[in-house]
Amino acid sequence: MACADLPALPLQVLLWRHPEWAKQPAAVVDRDKPQGLLLWINERARQSGILPGMRYAAALALDPELRASIVPESEIAAAVDGLTQRLWSFTPRVEPSEAEPGVFWLDATGLQRLYASPRDWAVRIKIDLASAGYAASIAVGFTRFGSYAAARTAPAVARDGIRVFRSPDEEAAASREVPIARLGFDAKLRDALHRLGIERLGQFLDLPVEGLRRRFGKAAYDLYCQARGDDAAALDPVLPTEPLEARVILDHPESQLDRIATQLSAMLAPLLQTLAGRHQGLSHLAVALRLDDGSTADESLEPAEPTQDRAQIESLLRLRLGRVQLGSGVTELALAVRGVSTKRQQLDLFATRSRDLAAARRALARIRAEHGDDAVRRAYLHEGQLPEHCFSWERFERLEPPRARDLAGTSSGGRPLVRRFFPSPIALPSRARHEPDGWLFDVADGPIEETLGPFVVHAGWWLREVVRHYYYVRTSSGRWLWIFLDRQQRRWFLQGEVE
Amino acid sequence: MPLPKIEGLATGGTAGPAHPGFCLDDLSGRLVELAGGADTAVLTLVTGVLLEAQLRGEPVAWVATGATTFFPPDLAASGIDLAALPVIQVEKGLPVLRAADALLRSGSFGVVVLDLGEQVSMTLAVQTRLVGLARRFATALIALTRSRNHPQRTRGPRSQSRANSLGSLVSLRAACTHRRTDFDRFTCELHALKDKRRGPGWRHTEVCRGPNGLC
Numbered sequence: 001m002a003c004a005d006l007p008a009l010p011l012q013v014l015l016w017r018h019p020e021w022a023k024q025p026a027a028v029v030d031r032d033k034p035q036g037l038l039l040w041i042n043e044r045a046r047q048s049g050i051l052p053g054m055r056y057a058a059a060l061a062l063d064p065e066l067r068a069s070i071v072p073e074s075e076i077a078a079a080v081d082g083l084t085q086r087l088w089s090f091t092p093r094v095e096p097s098e099a100e101p102g103v104f105w106l107d108a109t110g111l112q113r114l115y116a117s118p119r120d121w122a123v124r125i126k127i128d129l130a131s132a133g134y135a136a137s138i139a140v141g142f143t144r145f146g147s148y149a150a151a152r153t154a155p156a157v158a159r160d161g162i163r164v165f166r167s168p169d170e171e172a173a174a175s176r177e178v179p180i181a182r183l184g185f186d187a188k189l190r191d192a193l194h195r196l197g198i199e200r201l202g203q204f205l206d207l208p209v210e211g212l213r214r215r216f217g218k219a220a221y222d223l224y225c226q227a228r229g230d231d232a233a234a235l236d237p238v239l240p241t242e243p244l245e246a247r248v249i250l251d252h253p254e255s256q257l258d259r260i261a262t263q264l265s266a267m268l269a270p271l272l273q274t275l276a277g278r279h280q281g282l283s284h285l286a287v288a289l290r291l292d293d294g295s296t297a298d299e300s301l302e303p304a305e306p307t308q309d310r311a312q313i314e315s316l317l318r319l320r321l322g323r324v325q326l327g328s329g330v331t332e333l334a335l336a337v338r339g340v341s342t343k344r345q346q347l348d349l350f351a352t353r354s355r356d357l358a359a360a361r362r363a364l365a366r367i368r369a370e371h372g373d374d375a376v377r378r379a380y381l382h383e384g385q386l387p388e389h390c391f392s393w394e395r396f397e398r399l400e401p402p403r404a405r406d407l408a409g410t411s412s413g414g415r416p417l418v419r420r421f422f423p424s425p426i427a428l429p430s431r432a433r434h435e436p437d438g439w440l441f442d443v444a445d446g447p448i449e450e451t452l453g454p455f456v457v458h459a460g461w462w463l464r465e466v467v468r469h470y471y472y473v474r475t476s477s478g479r480w481l482w483i484f485l486d487r488q489q490r491r492w493f494l495q496g497e498v499e
Numbered sequence: 500m501p502l503p504k505i506e507g508l509a510t511g512g513t514a515g516p517a518h519p520g521f522c523l524d525d526l527s528g529r530l531v532e533l534a535g536g537a538d539t540a541v542l543t544l545v546t547g548v549l550l551e552a553q554l555r556g557e558p559v560a561w562v563a564t565g566a567t568t569f570f571p572p573d574l575a576a577s578g579i580d581l582a583a584l585p586v587i588q589v590e591k592g593l594p595v596l597r598a599a600d601a602l603l604r605s606g607s608f609g610v611v612v613l614d615l616g617e618q619v620s621m622t623l624a625v626q627t628r629l630v631g632l633a634r635r636f637a638t639a640l641i642a643l644t645r646s647r648n649h650p651q652r653t654r655g656p657r658s659q660s661r662a663n664s665l666g667s668l669v670s671l672r673a674a675c676t677h678r679r680t681d682f683d684r685f686t687c688e689l690h691a692l693k694d695k696r697r698g699p700g701w702r703h704t705e706v707c708r709g710p711n712g713l714c
Binding site: 356357359360363366367370371374375377378379381390391393399400401402404405406407414415418419420421423444445452453455470472474475477479480499 | 604
């Protein structure tokens with residue numbers, strides 16, 4: 001059993017985005033707010049006394065140079081998938097940790113004839129990961145938790161970040177010296193143990209087990225059992241799947257999209273058959289076209305839900321190809337599909353819903369295929385002080401039955417008027433010093449006749465302070481405009497209007 | 500033994516919508532144009548129809564053409580489930596109509612809103628196609644339009660219903676206005692300029708509160 005630990009993988013992903021943060025204390029937070037929790041931190045932040053689990057505001061008090069941002073789960077999952085595929089070239093049995101992204105357990109058995117020694121094998125893995133831009137430490141041992149704990153402290157113990165144990169006793173002795181702060185303990189448990197003066201794993205394992213469970217709960221007890229080596233569970237590896245691809249080189253450059261679509265349909269059929277044999281539906285399709293001038297055009301699409309309906313997929317494919325601008329003829333076509341296990345929808349036989357949600361999803365997928373993936377969106381509400389921070393537009397994933405709230409008879413005061421919102425506020429003409437006819441935005445609307453406000457909003461004081469004075473103003477034509485005065489810019493802007 | 504009281508059941512009558520003429524039952528299967536001028540209230544009034552549809556479990560969709568759209572917190576405060584409100588953002592012109600066609604053809608939406616803004620045009624052929632689909636699947640296709648001139652302030656009875664209208668196949672065309680009637684109360688009024696089923700002239704009013712800061 002071996003463990004490859006890519007310390008703070010989400011942080012490594014973040015630092016790719018912001019390479020200028022590499023030499024500063026940096027952290028990944030769960031939300032971009034002062035109350036956001038620090039999830040992963042780098043060594044520079046750790047040196048300042050910052051620990052995972054702290055609030056962003058508290059960490060900033062320790063080190064004002066701290067830089068932090070969020071990393072979406074999808075981005076982390078993509079990185080873990082990519083790393084799993086890389087590690088398959090060293091062992092066929094790789095298990096990524098679900099709890100801690102960046103931790104991978106590897107099966108090192110049976111590789112003696114391929115590599116000179118376990119250390120040689122570990123060195124090759126480390127070099128390969130470094131070539132991909134990842135910092136990693138590796139421990140080759142005998143137990144799941146022991147190798148994990150050793151990998152966590154390998155950079156401090158071994159210069160090359162690799163530890164290889166010759167016996168289970170050696171691994172157990174080494175893991176007892178691992179600081180608890182280096183392990184993925186819950187922040188509350190870690191702090192409680194710190195207050196008791198328990199800093200190392202060995203001290204934790206020496207605690208009376210019943211008292212531990214009574215005082216810290218079942219989660220701490222489970223962790224204790226894992227650290228003690230009670231979980232002798234075998235690896236639960238993610239097995240490599242053969243990619244489903246097809247490639248055709250054309251005899252002559254082809255510029256007719258209809259013919260290209262027909263060729264792609266012919267290539268798609270056997271791939272769908274293979275997917276059907278795996279009891280999977282197509283969830284993602286990627287097309288690559290190599291053009292006669294050497295360039296390539298890549299397109300990808302996703303049906304509303306995993307499907308084996310060839311007609312539906314071909315329809316989406318033709319719509320997507322309709323958007324492609326070909327500079328020259330196509331000389332080579334490549335098609336790759338990805339599938340996921342489909343669930344049988346027996347319960348739909350008894351559904352009494354009058355509208356067919358599956359057909360609605362297909363319609364939305366059709367619109368996405370024709371107008372781009374971002375054409376169908378939904379609004380997410382957030383807690384924010386500025387209007388533009390109160391919501392965001394994100395890709396619409398899946399249409400579900402609506403769950404509206406009937407506010408009639410509640411204490412909400414009834415339905416509010418709905419405002420139209422301008423994502424980019426429109427700069428207004430400055431207010432004249434003398435206003436004989438009133439303040440005029442637009443001649444057609446006439447002057448301002450009524451003003452309500454100001455409603456002062458202070459935001460972003462922890463990064464870049466924004467002070468806005470919001471007003472509602474009514475023009476003589478009856479428009480209720482939602483405007484604000486930006487104190488920093490000293491300008492008036494139109495944020496929206498009541499409709 | 501007295502019958503239990505059922506909410507919405509009028510005395511001596513049958514259960515019916517609270518606002519006959521402007522409710523989902525009356526709008527289903529029709530092309531409806533809600534027009535507004537400076538004091539328009541189209542967003543507020545169409546939100547009521549969306550809410551009614553969602554409360555019945557009907558999927559709804561919104562097709563937006565410009566960078567501007569509704570302020571989502573206001574819809575959420577009205578009770579709308581934003582997670583079940585797909586907003587399709589496309590360019591003006593043909594893409595809007597193609598998106599509307601795809602949504603209507605699925606037959607799965609109770610309400611489709613086209614937020615068209617100013618300077619809209621829809622050929623008779625397109626109207627025929629969309630109206631046919633809306634009728635076939637009992638979908639309310641509601642177009643929101645806006646003009647610089649108030650829809651009711653154009654002269655002449657015929658020009659009232661025709662000025663800046665989407666076209667002759669619009670089944671219901673109404674001017675929507677709002678005005679402040681109390682400290683924290685606004686009255687939104689819908690005035691039917693053209694109604695192929697009931698005849699023009701009827702009005703529908705709703706009293707709403709102002710958004711935060713306006714009341």
